[in-house]
Amino acid sequence: MMFDTFIEQLTQISLIDWxxxxxxxxxVWLSIQEKVAAWPLFILCYGAYIYISFRSxxxxxxxMNIAFVGIATYGWYQWxxxxxxxxxxxxxICHLPTKNWGFIATFIACGSILIGWLLSxxxxxxxxxxxxxxxxxxxxxxxxxxxxxxxxxxxxxxxxVVYTCFFYIDRIWPSVILFTVFxxxxxxxxxxxxxxxxxxxxx
Numbered sequence: 001m002m003f004d005t006f007i008e009q010l011t012q013i014s015l016i017d018w019x020x021x022x023x024x025x026x027x028v029w030l031s032i033q034e035k036v037a038a039w040p041l042f043i044l045c046y047g048a049y050i051y052i053s054f055r056s057x058x059x060x061x062x063x064m065n066i067a068f069v070g071i072a073t074y075g076w077y078q079w080x081x082x083x084x085x086x087x088x089x090x091x092x093i094c095h096l097p098t099k100n101w102g103f104i105a106t107f108i109a110c111g112s113i114l115i116g117w118l119l120s121x122x123x124x125x126x127x128x129x130x131x132x133x134x135x136x137x138x139x140x141x142x143x144x145x146x147x148x149x150x151x152x153x154x155x156x157x158x159x160x161v162v163y164t165c166f167f168y169i170d171r172i173w174p175s176v177i178l179f180t181v182f183x184x185x186x187x188x189x190x191x192x193x194x195x196x197x198x199x200x201x202x203x
Contacts (some may be wrong), residue, residue, distance in 0.1 A: 013174060020048035021178050028182060031145060032189040034093070039076035043069055060119060064135055068142055075146030092200070093193050096149040104140055111136035127166070134162035150197060153190035157183055 027041035046068040053062030096104070115136070116129030125131065137159040144152030160182045167175040 016048050016051060017174075020045050020052060021174075023048065024178070025181060025185070028185045028189070032185065032192055034079075034148075036076065036079045039072050039079060042072040042075075046072060060115075060125075060131070060135070064138065067139070071139075071142045071146060075142075078146050079148075093148050093150060093197050095197065096144065096151045108133065108136045108140060111139075130162060131166070134159045137162075150190065150193045153186045153193065156186040157190075160186060 023041045023045040027038045027045055030038035030041065046065040049065040050062050050069075053059070053065060112129060112133040115132035119125035119128035119132060137155045141152045141155035141159060144155065160179045164176055164179040164183065167173075167179060
């Protein structure tokens with residue numbers, strides 16, 4: 001029965017949904033390889049998800065993707081900048097500075113509470129605080145990716161696990177597969193970026 005539902009959902013996926021899935025997966029893959037081409041693909045992916053979100057009535061998710069277009073544009077600019085050995089801005093993989101962890105923790109905690117409260121007051125949101133937590137993790141991950149902080153992959157994993165659970169609860173199998181792929185790609189990105197950082201430190 002579940003397999004029949006999965007096949008039926010696959011046949012009903014529109015071209016823009018496929019476009020969003022493909023550009024998202026290829027964009028993540030290219031970002032692991034530190035390719036600037038990842039960013040225009042992210043912009044296309046987020047643009048597609050803006051349409052998909054508002055089409056489906058997921059306005060918070062749509063708003064997040066609107067913001068992601070701006071962050072992705074910033075990331076494109078950062079990664080395209082000439083490398084500077086003095087600052088490493090936008091050019092070298094590195095760890096999140098220790099001083100920033102407090103800000104990140106405060107942003108996620110406060111953002112989860114505030115956004116969760118706003119979502120809960122709509123009367124239509126499901127798991128509003130968990131949804132808000134995943135949204136804040138995704139925002140954090142996107143910003144970290146633009147700065148090439150290794151820890152971005154950990155926050156992508158957190159966000160993607162939550163979204164995968166949401167889609168599993170609703171039995172939206174194509175999205176379950178898509179976000180499961182994102183989780184494995186994030187694990188791959190975490191391992192590869194850590195290895196690159198370790199090699200640079202030892203040289």
